[in-house]
Amino acid sequence: MFMKIIIVVSKGVGQVYCEQCNKGFKNKNSLSCHKRFDCGKTNRFICSWCSYSTKRFHTLKRHCTKVHKCPIDMNLIMTMETH
Ligand SMILES: [Zn+2]
Ligand SMILES: [Zn+2]
Numbered sequence: 001m002f003m004k005i006i007i008v009v010s011k012g013v014g015q016v017y018c019e020q021c022n023k024g025f026k027n028k029n030s031l032s033c034h035k036r037f038d039c040g041k042t043n044r045f046i047c048s049w050c051s052y053s054t055k056r057f058h059t060l061k062r063h064c065t066k067v068h069k070c071p072i073d074m075n076l077i078m079t080m081e082t083h
Contacts, residue, residue, distance in 0.1 A: 038056075
């Protein structure tokens with residue numbers, strides 16, 4: 001009971017939800033950004049060093065720098081769209 005109330009409160013008032021996937025966002029800007037770049041999209045950017053994949057280029061860039069300590073090599077990026 002108590003936990004349930006906490007969850008509802010922490011979700012916050014005024015949060016917007018994507019009608020497609022039900023994901024919650026803080027504001028309309030984040031939601032429209034999600035709709036444009038995230039929602040329903042398959043992971044396009046795949047890391048060449050491991051099986052990590054993401055929808056956003058900058059996320060892959062960050063992943064490579066953080067995990068592999070190596071800046072991203074544009075030539076190694078594959079996209080799933082080309083099959
Ligand atoms: Zn969505
Ligand atoms: Zn990787």
